[in-house]
Amino acid sequence: MKVTLYGYWRSLAAYRVRVALSLKGVPFEEISVNLASGEQFGEAYSLINPQHVVPLLKHDGHEIGQSLAILEYIEDIWPNPKLMPSIPIDKAEVRALALIAIADTHPLIIPRVRNFLNKEWDLDESHQTKWAQHWFSEGNEAIENTLKKLGKSKTYSFGNEPTIADIALASHVIGAKLFGVDMSVAPILSGIFENCMKLDSFSSAHPLKQAGAPN
Numbered sequence: 001m002k003v004t005l006y007g008y009w010r011s012l013a014a015y016r017v018r019v020a021l022s023l024k025g026v027p028f029e030e031i032s033v034n035l036a037s038g039e040q041f042g043e044a045y046s047l048i049n050p051q052h053v054v055p056l057l058k059h060d061g062h063e064i065g066q067s068l069a070i071l072e073y074i075e076d077i078w079p080n081p082k083l084m085p086s087i088p089i090d091k092a093e094v095r096a097l098a099l100i101a102i103a104d105t106h107p108l109i110i111p112r113v114r115n116f117l118n119k120e121w122d123l124d125e126s127h128q129t130k131w132a133q134h135w136f137s138e139g140n141e142a143i144e145n146t147l148k149k150l151g152k153s154k155t156y157s158f159g160n161e162p163t164i165a166d167i168a169l170a171s172h173v174i175g176a177k178l179f180g181v182d183m184s185v186a187p188i189l190s191g192i193f194e195n196c197m198k199l200d201s202f203s204s205a206h207p208l209k210q211a212g213a214p215n
Contacts, residue, residue, distance in 0.1 A: 003028035004058040006048065008035045009210035012106060012171040013067040014055040019167045020071050022201035024078040032212060035111060068095075068102050071164050083164045094158060097146055098168035105139030105172060108132075109179070129179060136176040137185075143169060144186040153188055155195050162196060170196045174207065 003021065005028050007014030014030075021028050033039050033054050040052040049056045049065055056063060057070045059077070064070050075083050085091050107113070109132040117123040117131060152158050156166045173193040176183060183190050196202040207213060 001060040005030045006033050006056040007054045008033055009213040010207050011054050012175045015171050015205050015207055016067045016167045017055045017070050018205035019201050020074045022205060026078055094163050094165045097165040100142050101168040101172035105135055108135040132179045133181050136179060136181045139172055140186040143189050147188045157192055166196055170202055
């Protein structure tokens, strides 16, 4: 069945889905939804995704939104190579680590939040950047301390094979770097990110390598 990803070059959430599909060796077509121009609010995309966000995955007649739900769907449909452990506690720990990036940090720095800050409180771009840097730094601290507590990091966050947690952490670090956040305070996280980016599935999916990205 054809796989279609609705994404956008700068979307960290769409990045996660690109990585997962690539790791699984699943060919897909990506359709860009121009978030900067407001295309996500147009009638055509609203019919597909009333949340007005990306990513959205179409497969086998189904339309799935929200990056973590998409990642877990991909894991269920294409189980190899595994991106989630089988043991319940390990699976919960992977999901919990991923959610620090996906649910706790990323939602606070997305364009619609920063636009609201500008509209309601007249926070210009420099203040919006400071806002994003703060929340990325908070996320760095939470992730780094969680990795220390778990004590499982080798090549990746849960050993020598990447998981959904690593996909989430890679998206977090990419966003933090784009906003000029100091990553030296998170050496474990930074090491995991460097290892992830040695894999083509992670590096080729980078937002700045996508069509429409600035040079």
